[in-house]
Amino acid sequence: MATWALRDIAKRYGAVPALDGVSLTIEPGRIHGLLGENGAGKSTLMNILFGATRPDRGHIERDGRRVAFASSRDAIAAGVGLVHQHFHLVDSFTVRENVWLGVARPDEARLRAAAERLGLAGDLDAVAGRLSVGVRQRVEILKALYRQATLLLLDEPTATLTPPEADALFAFARELRASGASVVFITHKLREALELCDAVTVLRQGRVAATYAASEATPDDLAAAMVGGRPAESAGEAPAAPGDRARLRVDRLATSGDAGLRVRGVSFEVRAGEIFGIAGVDGNGQTELAEALVGLRPAAGRVWLDDAPAPDGRQARLAAGLRYIPADRRRAGLALNLSVAENAILGDEASPAWRRRGGRLDSAAIQRHVAMLAERFDIRMPGASAPVATLSGGNQQKLLAARELARRPRVLVAVNPTWGVDIAAVAAIRRALRAACAEGLSLVLISNELDEILSLCHRLTVIHNGRLSRALPLDVPPTVIGRLMAGDGPTWEQYGPTV
Template sequence: MATFALWDIAKRYGPVQALDGVSLTLRLGQVHGILGENGAGKSTLMNILFGAVHPDRGRLERDGQPLKFASPRDAIAAGVGLVHQHFHLVDSFTVRENVWLGERAPDASRLRAVAARLGLLDTLDVTVGALPVGLRQRVEILKALYRQARLLLLDEPTAVLTPPEAATLFDLIRELRAAGTGVVFITHKLREALDLCDTITVLRQGRVVAEYTPPNVTVDALAAAMIGGDLADLPEEAPTLPTASLADQIRLRVERLTVAGAEADAGVYDVSFEVRRGEIFGIAGVDGNGQTALAEALVGLRPMTGQLWLDGRPAPDGRRARMVAGVRYIPADRRRAGLALDLSVAENAILGDEAASNWRRWGGFLSQRSVRQYVATLTRDFDIRAPQSTRPVRTLSGGNQQKLLVARELGQRPGLLVAVNPTWGVDIAAVATIHRALRSACRQGMSVVLISNELDEILTRCHRFAVLQGGRLSRPLTPDVPLADVGRLMAGDEAIWERHGTVG
């Protein structure tokens, strides 16, 4: 069986040993899962195999012959393709233009053949920015297969997908495996790895700590290998209702909210709901049904019609005024909208709050000491693994970037937090950290509007929730509602919508 192999790979970034003697054998015609906590070295390993990062030590081979990659172009020529967690596409270009970008001699017949195989033939002349997330990911796969990749590296491929999109991706991966393509599947979702992979390797702190062959391993065993302990170390208590003194207080009231759509996201129409003090109120739904419009309207980033009240008073207009009123925001895309990647960890920790008196000295100058102390508290409380607060945020793993974003928004003790996919792309330990932080803040009176594509997160973390579909919002539901009903609401089944109705 044809193979790619990595032997004794090591890579250090300053004081951080990202990889320490990692060896792997990747077989064509198989799906090889790579699991590990944020910062375990998964993405670094894949970037080395793709020629984007050069190891400090170790070697690469294909079928026993040495490989040396000076750049990704060399890796592509050797049959390696990488689909990044954050897509590398030009939104204003068509699918065809994205695939051919940088090509010296485009091959139209090969493009059509591969596009037909992936179900993208009708989208070749569509602008990528107009496509839903699932199709944009498929365009990335199209780019790799067009370049004749035999080993396809997928970095957290389901982090941005809805369940139906993920199921479609899994069908495609199985087809690629059957055709002899090797797939490396990096994920935090343990059940996905068990369902899809032929072999699973677990990384921890830059080292291989375990290798398994499903079905001879359990979810609990995988989790224990990832975190170096037992799942009992990550308690996930069920949400408890706010106390009577809190539950009677309405923190947010939304009446007949209407917001225009933009790009690939729908608007919302005539939406009404209430969120009590201390409550986590969920918004479930398939991505692209108005989630972005709703979130941005609530935090003051998008024009709207209708009425919003905060603590019984009309909400002020504009993002800055809403922040002053205690409304904080965790956007869906931390890299585009949540963090300034080229600024330092410390600068990002106070981003938007630079004028706060907490870190201003006499005369208005920034107190570096106060900022350092604040950042140290956030990194300790949220287990943010950032060796130096002066390093750019882009040097942190995706999960540590997300924890920094959550820590910053909760650090200002808001009255209302609008959180969109707050645990997107993070490992089970980070998920537990973020959920604990949200519950703790709610016990102190904060309210949360939790907009999530993860239905399990909605059902297990929220006191009440509603379904958003095609810009309309169902009546509030409780987590004991039949799961089939929720799925049919998300799919737009009119009989179920008549039963649960809409608020208006």
């Protein structure tokens, strides 16, 4: 197996330095963690190692010899595999077809051998779009193993996994390490990095801030290196007690998705000032439930806002004060081809706040609004006129959350609002959510981050296969929540809905 090294890597995008003299060594038979705030350069560095991006300066070495990748195909041929944060699968293809896409001479024996290692031998003819998130991730890893990767780059691999699925991923990463392969593990989760990795490198503003032996570092060490000596921002105290009056009431809500019924007669209520948590693994009806609540998807059942029937349709519910942070910021939350300023007022362009007399847009007012959002949420960007696509994923997420909270809604439905966001921004977003709820906002928080649910919410339920469990105490063991998220039958018999 090979030792890989990146030497003095630099990359700029216009006036913005993404990487500035980064050097990193990845040894065989080791798991190397890579941490950093959003925009620190992690993804750019991995894209350079994978041949998808060319550096402005510096080079890559394999066993002490320089290598140059003109494309990802060159990197794959050299034994590098990348599992993206957003999976690169063709949903209508089978697992086998996805693995063999672009392969000149498919090898069934090699495919089956790799699939056996990942427990996928029985899924090769399954359609990718019908698989769970955890299985889809294993298909991405299968693609890399089939191509005989000895250096596997994992970008935020546990973001959408249940605890048992994350444990299985950790076990497989350790198996790869034992075989002599190398793994680079990109994560925002400090304890996760220390638990799994042999060494951890922290990037800050495009430079190496620190490299630690994982056995000698603490979460505080990593956090301090990530934020440059600034204390990691606290999410705050426990949420303020909600009021007694129900702000949002949902009765037997049911709706369908592309594959049939996805939300199965769920009922709940959220009080004014309450944070109501719904935990679950992606693909169990969360998106359909959220879209039905905000009027984007037709649904049976009834929804009330402040004891009045909620109006039908998205625009009517927006006007009634029901806002939405969707799970997929790139497809549903932001318009990537528009500027930061245009995205900051998206959906509210007709508001008098952004108009001059005569109806023309007030550019100065919009610029001031963007500056306020950027300061409050630490949104890092080249400028308000920059396309939002040029922002890192975390800064895109902060812009989306900032935009919706700035509109002071009565009810906010938020799906994974801190997904892909660094520790300081996570704390800032959570603090803003709590502050809004202290002023009366009712928050429906749908998240696959158990720590987020347990630290923010007043009450907790779990969604699986379109059903909601009964309300759970916040001190319920995480293993119980994990089993509910995984659809464990006996656990659902004990904690499932009472009606």
